[in-house]
Amino acid sequence: MNLETRTMGVTKTQHFTGEQNRLAALAKALGHPARIAILQHLLKQQTCICGDLVSELPLAQATVSQHLKELKAVGLIKGTVEGTSVCYCIDKQNWEEARDMFLQLFSSPVSCQDNCC
Amino acid sequence: MNLETRTMGVTKTQHFTGEQNRLAALAKALGHPARIAILQHLLKQQTCICGDLVSELPLAQATVSQHLKELKAVGLIKGTVEGTSVCYCIDKQNWEEARDMFLQLFSSPVSCQDNCC
DNA sequence: TAAATTCATCGCAATACTACGATAAAGCCA
């Protein structure tokens, strides 16, 4: 029987490295097609796009706002109030950090072949 | 009022492209530090590692098995039964597909600067 | 000031995820 504080349903982040947790958090933020679509749209636009993301996406305004919040929470995007509307764009610095971390993960050679195991 | 079939709490995958859904699914699989740790361990080993992943990770055997199942479900790893134990390793083909998809996402230039919006 | 626009947040409903003990299934070894 486990007598330490039981926190069910919660990721045990304490037991992993900061890098592992950070990469996982970034991946998690990318882990929804709507958020992928948002990022792709922000990348495609030369200038920063505001809330017309809502009309681009097949989701209600409240839902889009929530996805934007999550992307903002991990730092992949940032938003600036511009009058009545809000201008969202990729956060270049964190975006490049994310790119580097994924790059590093995928840079290792895969030794496992078809007959490996 | 929305009278179409209401499926609450479920991602609306139908409304996104196959690529967006695939990339999101791969990212989601990477979205947990334990699964990052598993993949890093499998990448580090020259030969395929079996269930001693359990002793490497700070999680119960059932939990590790569940994470392995998820990684297997998106195709990032594969397992082969070897006597009593199971040998897991990176699925080279799907791993490279994943790498290419993330690479493509991050390859777009970010035009947004500090004073962008 | 009053109405309209834009967006965030709240609250709810339903599903998904995380974790683990218990148990089952499959193979090994004495």
Add this chain to the structure above:
DNA sequence: TGGCTTTATCGTAGTATTGCGATGAATTTA
């Protein structure tokens, strides 16, 4: 065969995620 090892699956508990209508806050416009 009987026990042992290894791993998958089941069941359960708790938290997180997804989605959306309703509402609120901030700003613009009439």
